[in-house]
Every structure is written in C-alpha cells, then in structure tokens.
Amino acid sequence: MNFSQPIIDPFDYVVFGGTGDLARRKLLPALYLRDLDGQLPETSRIVGSARTDMTGEGFRELVEASLREFIADKLDPEVLARFLARLHYVSVDAKAARGWPELATLLSDEPRQIRVFYLATAPELYGPIADNIHAHGLQTPETRIVLEKPIGHDLASARAINDRVGAVFEERNIFRIDHYLGKETVQNLLVLRFANSLFEPVWNHNGIDHVQITVAETVGVEDRGGYYDHTGALRDMIQNHLMQLLCLVAMEPPATLDREEVRDEKIKVLKSLAPISRDDIATKSVRGQYRAGAIKGGPVKSYAEEKDIAPGSTTETFAALKVEVRNWRWAGVPFYLRTGKRMPEKVSEIVIQFKPVPYWIFPTGSDHAMPNRLVIRVQPDEHIRLHLWTKEPGPGGLRLRNAPLNLSFAETFKNNHMPDAYERLLMDVVRGNATLFMRRDEVEAAWEWTESILDAWKSAGDRPKLYTAGTWGPSEAVAMIVRDGRTWFDEQAGYGAGD
Ligand SMILES: NC(=O)C1=CN([C@@H]2O[C@H](COP(=O)(O)OP(=O)(O)OC[C@H]3O[C@@H](n4cnc5c(N)ncnc54)[C@H](OP(=O)(O)O)[C@@H]3O)[C@@H](O)[C@H]2O)C=CC1
Numbered sequence: 495m496n497f498s499q500p501i502i503d504p505f506d507y508v509v510f511g512g513t514g515d516l517a518r519r520k521l522l523p524a525l526y527l528r529d530l531d532g533q534l535p536e537t538s539r540i541v542g543s544a545r546t547d548m549t550g551e552g553f554r555e556l557v558e559a560s561l562r563e564f565i566a567d568k569l570d571p572e573v574l575a576r577f578l579a580r581l582h583y584v585s586v587d588a589k590a591a592r593g594w595p596e597l598a599t600l601l602s603d604e605p606r607q608i609r610v611f612y613l614a615t616a617p618e619l620y621g622p623i624a625d626n627i628h629a630h631g632l633q634t635p636e637t638r639i640v641l642e643k644p645i646g647h648d649l650a651s652a653r654a655i656n657d658r659v660g661a662v663f664e665e666r667n668i669f670r671i672d673h674y675l676g677k678e679t680v681q682n683l684l685v686l687r688f689a690n691s692l693f694e695p696v697w698n699h700n701g702i703d704h705v706q707i708t709v710a711e712t713v714g715v716e717d718r719g720g721y722y723d724h725t726g727a728l729r730d731m732i733q734n735h736l737m738q739l740l741c742l743v744a745m746e747p748p749a750t751l752d753r754e755e756v757r758d759e760k761i762k763v764l765k766s767l768a769p770i771s772r773d774d775i776a777t778k779s780v781r782g783q784y785r786a787g788a789i790k791g792g793p794v795k796s797y798a799e800e801k802d803i804a805p806g807s808t809t810e811t812f813a814a815l816k817v818e819v820r821n822w823r824w825a826g827v828p829f830y831l832r833t834g835k836r837m838p839e840k841v842s843e844i845v846i847q848f849k850p851v852p853y854w855i856f857p858t859g860s861d862h863a864m865p866n867r868l869v870i871r872v873q874p875d876e877h878i879r880l881h882l883w884t885k886e887p888g889p890g891g892l893r894l895r896n897a898p899l900n901l902s903f904a905e906t907f908k909n910n911h912m913p914d915a916y917e918r919l920l921m922d923v924v925r926g927n928a929t930l931f932m933r934r935d936e937v938e939a940a941w942e943w944t945e946s947i948l949d950a951w952k953s954a955g956d957r958p959k960l961y962t963a964g965t966w967g968p969s970e971a972v973a974m975i976v977r978d979g980r981t982w983f984d985e986q987a988g989y990g991a992g993d
Pocket residue numbers: 510511512513514515516517543544545546586587588589613614615616617619642643644718721
C-alpha cells in the first residue's frame with residue numbers, strides 16, 4: 495500500500511452511466527486502484543448516476559460487488575472502506591429534468607474546483623447531458639467532460655455531438671477517450687520511437703517492408719448485441735483503436751509531448767490515408783461474421799444466435815484492411831490491419847517487418863525470405879521483441895536461426911504495477927492532461943476515412959464472409975496479404991491460418 499501524498503487538488507468525479515457495464519468493469523475499479531495507490535485526495539468524491547432509482551447505500555453495494563468480481567486480489571479492507579465512503583448516487587435522466595436539481599445540490603454542498611463529468615452512456619446522450627450541465631450551472635472553471643467512444647455513428651453524428659458539447663465546453667476541457675492510448679505498451683511506442691536513435695533511420699519506406707496491426711479478441715458480443723449489431727468491427731474497433739495505433743506508428747516526431755503537438759502529428763497521418771473505394775474493396779478489405787465454433791475447446795454459438803442480433807444481420811464481427819499512408823515516409827509501405835471477435839486468442843500486436851538484406855551470402859537452408867521483425871505486443875504478456883538472424887551454436891556448419899531479442903515487461907519491471915489503461919487516463923483528466931486523448935478534428939478525420947469504406951461496402955452490397963469461431967477470420971483475410979507475397983505474423987504457428 496502506498497499512502498504517498500496525493501499530487502492533485504480534491505475533485506468530484508461524476509460518472510453518468512455509473513451502473514453500466516463499463517463503469518462497473520473498468521472505471522470504478524480503476525478509481526479504486528488509484529485510491530489504493532494514494533492518489534485520491536481525502537475529500538474527493540465519486541458520484542454515480544443513471545436513471546435507475548437507487549440509494550447511496552445501494553450504489554455502494556453494487557460497486558463493492560463489482561470490485562469483488564473484477565479486482566478481488568487487489569482489495570484492501572481499509573482502502574475499500576475509504577473508497578466506498580467516497581461514493582454517492584443521484585438518479586438522473588440525461589434527457590429529462592429528473593434528478594438534475596438533486597445533482598446540483600450535491601455538487602454545491604462541498605464545492606470542488608476540479609469537477610469531471612464522465613459520460614459512460616450511449617453517445618446519443620452526450621448532447622443532452624452537456625446541455626443539462628450548462629442549464630443547471632454545474633460548471634466550475636475547472637470542469638472537464640469525458641466522452642467515451644464511439645463518438646457518434648458516422649461523420650455527421652460525430653460532428654453534431656462535437657458541436658453540441660463544444661457549445662458548452664471549451665475544447666481544452668473535452669476529453670475524448672480511446673482507452674488504447676492509455677495502455678502501457680501503446681505509450682511505450684512513443685518512447686521506443688523517439689527516445690532511441692536506433693529505429694528512426696530505418697523507420698520509413700527504405701527500411702520497412704510493411705506493418706501489421708492485429709487486435710484479436712476471444713469474446714463474442716456478450717450482452718452488447720443491441721449496440722454491436724448497429725456498429726460492427728469497423729466502427730467499434732478500427733475507426734478508433736486501430737487508427738490510433740496506426741497514427742502512433744506512422745506519425746512524424748512531435749516537437750514536444752505537448753498535447754497539441756502530438757495531435758497535430760496524428761492528424762497529418764489520418765489525412766494521408768488513401769480512401770478505400772468501391773473498386774478497392776475486393777482487394778483491400780475483408781468483412782467477416784463468426785459462425786458457431788469452439789474457443790479453447792469450449793463450444794460457442796454463432797453471431798446470428800447471440801442476444802439482440804437482428805435476424806439475417808450482416809454486421810461484421812471481423813474486418814481486415816490494407817491501408818496506404820500517402821506521404822514521403824510511407825509511400826509503398828502497406829499497413830495491414832485486422833480485428834475480430836471470437837478469434838482463437840486475445841492478442842493486440844503491432845508487427846513492423848523490415849526489408850530483407852540486399853544480398854544473402856549464407857549457405858542455403860536459411861530462409862532468406864524471413865526478414866527482421868519488430869513485434870510490439872500491446873496485450874497480453876506485454877513485450878517488445880526484435881527478431882534477428884543469429885548463428886545457432888555448434889561446431890558444425892554455419893546454421894542460422896531467427897531468434898528474438900526480448901524485452902518482456904513482466905520480467906524487466908518485476909516490481910512495477912502494470913496499470914490498466916483507465917487508471918492512467920482517468921487521472922490524466924483530473925490533471926487536465928489531454929495528450930492521450932483525441933482532438934475533435936482527429937475523431938472527424940477518422941470518421942471521414944472510415945465512412946469511405948462503409949459507403950463502398952454498402953454500395954457494393956458487400957456481405958460478410960462467415961468464419962468459424964475460434965479461427966483467425968475468413969480465408970479471404972489470408973488471401974489479401976498472401977496476394978502481396980506476405981503472410982500474417984505467426985509466432986507460434988497459429989496466427990494467420992484463416993478459416
Ligand atoms: N462496455 C464496454 O466494454 C465499453 C463501452 N464503451 C462505451 O461506453 C458507453 C457505455 O457502455 P456500457 O457501460 O457498456 O453500456 P450499458 O448499457 O451497460 O450502460 C449504460 C448506462 O447508461 C445509463 N443510462 C441509459 N440511459 C440513460 C438516460 N437516459 N439517462 C441517464 N442514464 C442513462 C444506464 O443506466 P439506466 O438504464 O439505469 O439509466 C447505464 O448505467 C457506450 O458509449 C459504449 O459504447 C466503450 C468501450 C468499452
């Protein structure tokens with residue numbers, strides 16, 4: 495336990511959607527863990543809010559049950575009691591008058607300069623909540639609003655949300671969250687690229703053959719079918735998480751880590767993305783939907799059989815894209831992206847494949863076709879591995895082996911707590927540090943590009959290819975990269991094998 499001095503002023507954290515899945519699974523556990531680390535000032539309060547009628551005691555019971563479910567091994571009785579004592583609950587209807595005066599009274603009882611409104615609700619509520627915050631005078635000079643992804647459903651709805659929230663909050667106080675930016679290895683990408691001189695000279699079309707970004711999940715849509723069936727993998731994952739990973743790999747070095755400098759560089763990447771048109775979709779995109787199969791030996795049902803999925807749904811649960819970044823650094827270097835639900839493993843990984851040496855002087859028997867690779871494993875088992883050729887020890891001939899230099903975070907930083915992404919991001923909001931959050935123009939540029947693909951799929955009447963749950967997606971995703979003479983990275987023989 496660490497009772498070091500808190501480094502911020504007391505604050506009030508209001509979580510709209512405080513009874514929902516995200517709040518229970520991620521946000522409230524993250525706040526507890528910050529309390530455990532001594533980072534919450536003594537008088538800071540956390541206010542849950544939703545339409546459901548509930549007493550403060552009822553909310554504390556709900557939160558305690560969630561903490562016991564999701565972070566049981568981290569619970570310390572003294573800290574738990576302290577954390578639960580911070581919790582309040584006010585029943586509020588975001589779209590109506592109910593509850594707002596009560597919320598205003600609670601917040602004004604013990605006014606804090608720093609106030610955070612975290613919107614863990616459907617995006618349709620972001621505008622009404624911002625309006626009500628304004629109408630009920632809930633803003634202090636240090637009030638921030640956090641918008642969960644997805645910000646809208648398309649470019650027009652994203653713009654409408656940004657306009658409406660922007661009418662109430664200054665841009666510097668709007669925190670558009672993408673929790674992938676809070677993941678340790680994702681932040682490490684900036685350090686890897688810009689604190690080491692080794693990579694920059696080859697980090698371009700001269701040194702890199704192609705880039706792969708994989709975000710695979712074993713879970714299906716779980717209880718979120720109602721949301722997911724209107725969303726699909728492209729909107730749910732690629733428009734935000736994979737785009738952000740791509741930006742961090744592809745961007746130019748920012749002058750400083752100042753939020754505007756970093757975001758200025760990311761937006762340039764987003765604006766350089768070549769649209770994927772109707773003519774391209776057959777060669778540059780694959781949509782998939784899982785059918786029944788097995789994950790780690792256990793049978794799982796098809797997407798069509800999941801709760802709240804429309805009959806005959808054509809929503810994609812898998813998407814793979816070949817993306818072109820049109821600028822001097824990346825001309826001719828494809829970025830292959832893929833993400834899917836019900837894959838054999840949960841793994842998020844960036845693979846940078848370097849160009850091969852120009853001439854191979856070694857005896858045959860070594861696979862010249864396998865060049866150096868830098869593998870950045872975002873999760874799980876976070877690591878950075880540089881795959882190099884080396885001589886296999888032995889007195890015989892010169893036998894070559896491709897082996898990794900391995901920076902495993904668990905081994906190298908044994909005594910460090912690996913925080914969940916939300917732990918970092920929730921406190922960045924309190925501190926007013928928006929470097930790891932998205933600016934309005936970034937979100938809109940990502941939507942603009944994503945929409946080109948959605949439009950192309952729609953106009954072509956593209957239907958998702960079925961893949962068996964527990965495989966790496968439709969075989970077309972393998973064909974897409976193989977056509978270019980490349981393969982999906984396969985560390986333990988398994989990756990890349992399509993249905
Ligand atoms: N769950 C996840 O893993 C992730 C979720 N997100 C995003 O976070 C947001 C929340 O997701 P999730 O927690 O899964 O959703 P849930 O459906 O589980 O929770 C929604 C919450 O909003 C409340 N709510 C609904 N309508 C209103 C209203 N009119 N006024 C006030 N409160 C309302 C609900 O409570 P009540 O019905 O009592 O009002 C509930 O607390 C979504 O935008 C989602 O896309 C983003 C990343 C991951």
